[in-house]
Amino acid sequence: MFKKERSVPAELVILRILAHRMKLSEKEKQQLFNKEKGYEGELKFDNLIRELGSLVLNDLLLEVGDTLFQIDTLIIFHGRIYLIDVKTYEGEYCYEDGIFKTVTGSEKKDPMLQLKRCHSELRQLLQKYNYKFPIEAYLVFINPNFTLFLPSQNPQIILPTQVKSFVKKLYSLPAKLSDWHHKLADLLISLHKTENPYVRLPKYEYDTLKKGMTCAACHSFNFSVSRTKLTCKNCGFEERVEVAVMRHVEELKILFPDIKITTNLIFNWCKIIRSKKRIRKILLKKFILKGHGKYSYFVDNALGGTNHQE
Numbered sequence: 001m002f003k004k005e006r007s008v009p010a011e012l013v014i015l016r017i018l019a020h021r022m023k024l025s026e027k028e029k030q031q032l033f034n035k036e037k038g039y040e041g042e043l044k045f046d047n048l049i050r051e052l053g054s055l056v057l058n059d060l061l062l063e064v065g066d067t068l069f070q071i072d073t074l075i076i077f078h079g080r081i082y083l084i085d086v087k088t089y090e091g092e093y094c095y096e097d098g099i100f101k102t103v104t105g106s107e108k109k110d111p112m113l114q115l116k117r118c119h120s121e122l123r124q125l126l127q128k129y130n131y132k133f134p135i136e137a138y139l140v141f142i143n144p145n146f147t148l149f150l151p152s153q154n155p156q157i158i159l160p161t162q163v164k165s166f167v168k169k170l171y172s173l174p175a176k177l178s179d180w181h182h183k184l185a186d187l188l189i190s191l192h193k194t195e196n197p198y199v200r201l202p203k204y205e206y207d208t209l210k211k212g213m214t215c216a217a218c219h220s221f222n223f224s225v226s227r228t229k230l231t232c233k234n235c236g237f238e239e240r241v242e243v244a245v246m247r248h249v250e251e252l253k254i255l256f257p258d259i260k261i262t263t264n265l266i267f268n269w270c271k272i273i274r275s276k277k278r279i280r281k282i283l284l285k286k287f288i289l290k291g292h293g294k295y296s297y298f299v300d301n302a303l304g305g306t307n308h309q310e
Helices: 010-019 026-049 111-128 160-172 179-191 241-255 263-270 276-286
Strands: 002-004 055-064 067-076 081-087 091-096 099-102 135-141 146-149 223-225 229-232 238-240 287-290 297-300
Touching: 002 179, 010 026, 010 241, 026 055, 026 067, 026 081, 026 160, 055 111, 055 179, 067 111, 067 179, 081 111, 111 135, 135 160, 229 241, 238 241, 241 263, 241 276, 263 276, 276 287
Parallel strands: 002 055, 081 135, 091 146
Antiparallel strands: 055 067, 067 081, 091 099, 223 229, 229 238, 287 297
16 A cells, blocks of 8 residues: 655656756766656556555655654555665676676776665664554565675565565565554655755756747747647647646746746746637636736635745
8 A cells, every 4th residue: 555655756857857958967867867767666666566555655765863864765664664775777887895896897886885775774664653563674676687796695685676575574474453553654655844955956046947848748948829728849749728728827836936926927838729718718817916016926726825026
């Protein structure tokens, strides 16, 4: 049972948007590629364990003391917790004496050290709330194109050829869950931090980003516009104008959370919608209008919504 589903990491969401609206450096392109591969691998593992009767919590960012730590997958069974770090490395690697490197000698961060720290921090957090579950921690290398040369077998390292048997073992573990187990899961979810201060993103500003609407399917900027829909000239994908405009409003809010949403702003951001009246009409359907004249702006149509001037 997935108690906490995995969502697309905020860092990846922003990088995807920026990739189509600015020129990324080679380092930033690699960052995007790594994030895509990592997320893809995590989803692949999620699909393998989706039918587990135990409690699965994905993508937790927790804090103990002044230390933040991230958990890819945490599974609460009847008598133990499994802490799982999913890796999507590709190629041939060696691991010996705490040194993790490619076969060509390029040294990498030790993923086992990261796992041990996460294990220790989770144990401290559980002790703080008087939970004394034994914790088993594993590195799961999900990419079939990964090879790791080990001087001796490490039971905490699950290689691609071992993933199937490892998952089979998970399904065999007792999942007799009580309210106590659910309270632990609810506690961890309540402690989850929604903002990660360690996220590193390219520098960007509204004025320097490419304006225009992008295709939801192929991300092309090349559209034809009719009264009711947009049609991508690149792939043929069609989308209702209202839906497309709101998608781009949300995109803008992701990039600039504190920006005020106005008719002029969305008109300039979307670019190909030639009528400001049309933009305004769409915004009035979805948001509450505050202020008057050139000082008006739109806020979320919900209590506690964040103000988004015209």
